[in-house]
Amino acid sequence: MRPENQRLADLLREDQDTILRGWTAEYHVYTGGRGLSQNLEAEQRAIIKALDTGLAADAEASNFDSPAWAALRETLAGVSSARAAQGETADVTSGFVLALKRPLFDGLQRHRGDVDGQIAVVWAASSIVDRMAQWTVSTYQKTREEIIVRQQHELLELSTPVIKLWDGVLAVPVIGTLDSSRAQIVMETLLERLVNTGAELAIIDITGVPTVDTLVAQHLMKTVTAIRLMGAESIISGIRPQIAQTIVHLGIDLQGIITKSTLADALATAMRMTGHTVTRAV
Missing domain, CATH: 1.10.490.10 (Globins)
Structure with a gap:
């Protein structure tokens, strides 16, 4: 030594x-x-x-x-x-x-x-x-x-909750920037809930997303495609006039995807698609 x-x-x-x-x-x-x-x-x-x-x-x-x-x-x-x-x-x-x-x-x-x-x-x-x-x-x-x-991963999960509205219908309110990592969390969480609940329809509300560019649109398209592969349908709500113009200018094709300007419109559409009706109480 x-x-x-x-x-x-x-x-x-x-x-x-x-x-x-x-x-x-x-x-x-x-x-x-x-x-x-x-x-x-x-x-x-x-x-x-x-x-x-x-x-x-x-x-x-x-x-x-x-x-x-x-x-x-x-x-x-x-x-x-x-x-x-x-x-x-x-x-x-x-x-x-x-x-x-x-x-x-x-x-x-x-x-x-x-x-x-x-x-x-x-x-x-x-x-x-x-x-x-x-x-x-x-x-x-x-x-x-x-x-x-x-x-950061835990915060991302908390910032993208998947809410069960009623049997067969889920909603994901997205608030803030939708980057690649967050979009992946949204997709994984939503698909997992679709499997666990057996839901047939998912509403993705982007009212709280400040801007929609090519990257954000691609993330949305991938999520919608994944939902379809799971045998469910989807509605994208929160398409404001500015976002609509941006999507058109970018040449992004949303054909075949149900889009609504407000979450209320998306909810009404979801109810019709799932066979529910709303009547005013007398």
């Missing part, structure tokens, strides 16, 4: 409690008391154990992607992901790892060796902790991105 790795491993085993106390104190100073996890000591002990495993395998700090550091990477990823899910910031999360440097240096100072050996072990300790912090931030960013993507 490299001498610097041996000295670090010995330090972790002999002075672990002292290092833990120094780590906590340094982290408290760094954060000003913010972001002190309830599982702080458990996280610290897990990291030290994984660090000791890497040192025992004589891993190189410059090759942090090596299998010898696998346990440490996995432990750091777990800590980072948990903190990201709890809403902690990236700087507090990386600061937690970097706070380990000071107690390690203090421990090495208490157990001084020859000058050359001391320089090598200090450099090794600094390099390892730096790589640990880099890995932690990278994992944190990845986790946050995954959370953001999941939340």
Whole structure:
């Protein structure tokens, strides 16, 4: 084993409690008391154990992607992901790892060796902790991105509800811009509800869509085609005069698709198509 790795491993085993106390104190100073996890000591002990495993395998700090550091990477990823899910910031999360440097240096100072050996072990300790912090931030960013993507998907689903009006008839009020990802959500959700409810007619209301261009029209056409393949019919409502003119100017062919200017007209048409009538109560 490299001498610097041996000295670090010995330090972790002999002075672990002292290092833990120094780590906590340094982290408290760094954060000003913010972001002190309830599982702080458990996280610290897990990291030290994984660090000791890497040192025992004589891993190189410059090759942090090596299998010898696998346990440490996995432990750091777990800590980072948990903190990201709890809403902690990236700087507090990386600061937690970097706070380990000071107690390690203090421990090495208490157990001084020859000058050359001391320089090598200090450099090794600094390099390892730096790589640990880099890995932690990278994992944190990845986790946050995954959370953001999941939340965006959930918001898209909430923004395109499929409503059952009565037996056999569904409605999808679309509000806002209809881009590719949202159009895909609309299609998937609507088709799934068609299967689950056995509905024969779907009303797609675009009153809340500010503009209709070629891309939006294509999304609507694909949705209507998919509905037909499921054995159902569809009505597009909310075709305002401006939208009608835009569709004509773009040369978009909506032949064979039932369109209505208002949702009320679409509802009346849906009732006729499903054999329902409305009579005024006397």
